[in-house]
Structures are given as structure tokens and as C-alpha cells.
Amino acid sequence: MINKIIAIQGDHPSKLNPLTDTTIFLANEIQKKKYKIFYYEPKDLSIINSKIIAKGFFVEFNYKRKIFFKILKKQKMNLSKCKFILIRQDPPFNLEYISTTYILDKIKDKVKIINDPTSIRNISEKLYSAKFYKYMPSTIFTKDIYEIKKFFKQHNQVILKPIHSYSGNNIHLLKRFNFNFIKKFLQNHGHIMCQKYLSKIIYGDKRVFIINGQVCGAISRVPKKGSFLSNMSKGAKAINTNLTTLEIKISKLIAKDLKKEKIFFAGIDFIDQKLNGDINVTSPTGLKTLYDLSEINLAKTFWNKLKI
Known part of the structure; x- marks a missing residue:
């Protein structure tokens, strides 16, 4: 059973919105291949007797149920027994976040961790974009x-x-x-x-999804009336979109660089064909929204590229 466990480090499922949440979307997809999901919060991660231990629970997700998750069994887990660990808690990128990356660093030669904890720590989501300054406002x-x-x-x-x-x-x-x-x-x-x-933000930004160094899709997010914020959590509406030739060129450059930096899954944003400086590597979102808009299932792509 060692290769049939996926651990997720994230905010408690009760805090997630199944209508939009990418973590649930990824977990639901891998469940179809008979993998078990072990879920824990960052505060419950420890080093005990030189082992990386998490106190959490096995969980099952089901979109058809009103309560979309079911806790099956609470237990402590030696995370080196998992096949993959997904780091999926929301920022802020604070000292607790940094501490968890140091702890998980100790087993990343035994377990594939997405995204790589060292890389998450080294890549500031906004400062990293300075490498691509000429493509930014x-x-x-x-x-x-x-x-x-x-x-x-x-x-x-x-x-x-x-x-x-x-x-x-x-x-x-x-x-x-x-x-x-x-x-x-x-x-x-x-x-x-x-x-x-950039005043054209009122027409929306574009969120581009990068998986294992490849540009895999995009959505546009249009701010609500009177707002300049394109975040879904701030009331923006998602719509289908296509990338321009310039946006594809810039996205491919960044994707190549992220793969070199051992970032497997990322989201980057454009406003009016300019990189807006947010390169999301901590817990990229939007896959469920893309699927609802287009039936393009990048959760399948995600797991296929990991060669499950």
C-alpha cells in the first residue's frame, strides 16, 4: 500500500469551497485510480525520532454529496511512506510556511513533493518575476x-x-x-x-496554468463592476480565453525556467499582454474553474505527468 497514498498538506477541508478548489479537484481525480488521500494541516507536521510525522486523517472527497468530504480514519503518518506529497495550503507565506518547507526538505529524496519545498522557499511569488522585468508593466x-x-x-x-x-x-x-x-x-x-x-484590467486578466514546464491552458478573470481585482475570491467572474502569440512566448520562457527551478505546478498572470508579477508556486488555483468552463481536465494532465 506504500505507493497508493497521496498526502496533502493544506487548510482543513471544511475551509475549502468545492465549487472552485483545485486541491479537491486534484484529490478527486487521483481517487479514481484507487489512491488513498491522507490530509493534514501545516501545524500538525513534526520531526519525531528523525522521522517526518504528520497528525491527520484519511479522507474521501465526493462532489455529489452536500458535505463533500468524509473523514475515514484519524492517525499519525510517517510521510516517507507516501508516494507523493502535495503542498497546498494557502499563503500567507509566513514563518510557519517556511518551517514546513525545511521539515519536508528532509524527505524529498524519498518522496516526490509538489512543489519542491526548497524551490517554494527560494522563489518569492512576486520578487521572482523581476527576472522577466522586460515583459512586465x-x-x-x-x-x-x-x-x-x-x-x-x-x-x-x-x-x-x-x-x-x-x-x-x-x-x-x-x-x-x-x-x-x-x-x-x-x-x-x-x-x-x-x-x-493597467486600465485594461477591467476587461480581465489571464491566468495561465503551467505543469511540468509546459503551458497547459488558461482562463480569464473579469473583476466585478467598480473593482480592479481579478481574484475570484474578490468577486471576479471567470470566462474562457485564448492566449496571444506574445503571451504564449512569455509563458513558455517562464515555464522552462520554472522547470529548471524544480517547480512542477504554477500559475502566472497577464494583464493586457503584460506579466503582472504574480507567479503562483505555493498553491496554484483555477483548474476546477477551467474544467467547468471548457471540460478541459488538467487534473488528469497533472497526474499523468507525474507518471502515476
Whole structure:
């Protein structure tokens, strides 16, 4: 049975939305091949007697049930006995997140971990994009309020993003320079990403799915009226889309680089054919939404590329 267990490190299933959640979508697909799902939360990961132990439960997912998950058996698991481990908890990318990557590093030569814990730790989802700066809107990364002021004077409308935030949280559209507001913003978030505002965001962004170094599909997410946030959690609506020649070129470049960095599954975003600087490697989402829109099942692609 050693090769028939998939461990998932994630937020408790009760916190997940089965209508959109990629973790459930991936788990549901692998269940069809008679794999068992062992699920645990990051706080329940330990090193005990030199073994990597997680306190969690075996779980079964079923989209047809109102309560979409059933806990079968609670137990402690030596994670080296699993075939794969999926790191799927949502950010924030904080010290607990970092600690779990160090712990899982100790068994990654025995168990395939997706994404590679060392790589997750090394690739900052926003700072990593600086490697592809020429494909981005004008962007700076800084904690210097005077650099932000200079940048604002150049562009008039600027997006402020905390480097380690997620899901559109704490993103601010700066339409006038407010010294006190920005000072407090920097105190709360440290280094931030400042980016020229792209007005075409009202027509949507594009989320591109990368699996094992290949561009596998995309959806567009259109902000709700009056918003500039394209996150589904902020009320955006998903629609089908096609990538332009330029977007495909940039996506392939990034996909190749991510594979070299041992990132198996990632999501990247475009606004008006420009990379917006969010390269999601911690817990990429959107596969269930793509399937609902197009019946393209990238969960199958995911597991096939892992040679289950």
C-alpha cells in the first residue's frame, strides 16, 4: 500500500469551497485510480525520532454529496511512506510556511513533493518575476517612500502590493500620493511591489496554468463592476480565453525556467499582454474553474505527468 497514498498538506477541508478548489479537484481525480488521500494541516507536521510525522486523517472527497468530504480514519503518518506529497495550503507565506518547507526538505529524496519545498522557499511569488522585468508593466520593489513618490509622479496611478500577500488582499490603487497612508502601508508590509496601473484590467486578466514546464491552458478573470481585482475570491467572474502569440512566448520562457527551478505546478498572470508579477508556486488555483468552463481536465494532465 506504500505507493497508493497521496498526502496533502493544506487548510482543513471544511475551509475549502468545492465549487472552485483545485486541491479537491486534484484529490478527486487521483481517487479514481484507487489512491488513498491522507490530509493534514501545516501545524500538525513534526520531526519525531528523525522521522517526518504528520497528525491527520484519511479522507474521501465526493462532489455529489452536500458535505463533500468524509473523514475515514484519524492517525499519525510517517510521510516517507507516501508516494507523493502535495503542498497546498494557502499563503500567507509566513514563518510557519517556511518551517514546513525545511521539515519536508528532509524527505524529498524519498518522496516526490509538489512543489519542491526548497524551490517554494527560494522563489518569492512576486520578487521572482523581476527576472522577466522586460515583459512586465513598469514595476519597482522597494521600502523607500521617496522612490515610491518618484514612481507615482511618473505614472499618476500606481498599484501597491505587499510582496508576501495573496488572493488580492491588501492591494491598493494609489490615485493620489498620501505620505501618511504609504508610510503606514510600509510599516505594515515592509518591502512592497509598486506597479503602473493597467486600465485594461477591467476587461480581465489571464491566468495561465503551467505543469511540468509546459503551458497547459488558461482562463480569464473579469473583476466585478467598480473593482480592479481579478481574484475570484474578490468577486471576479471567470470566462474562457485564448492566449496571444506574445503571451504564449512569455509563458513558455517562464515555464522552462520554472522547470529548471524544480517547480512542477504554477500559475502566472497577464494583464493586457503584460506579466503582472504574480507567479503562483505555493498553491496554484483555477483548474476546477477551467474544467467547468471548457471540460478541459488538467487534473488528469497533472497526474499523468507525474507518471502515476
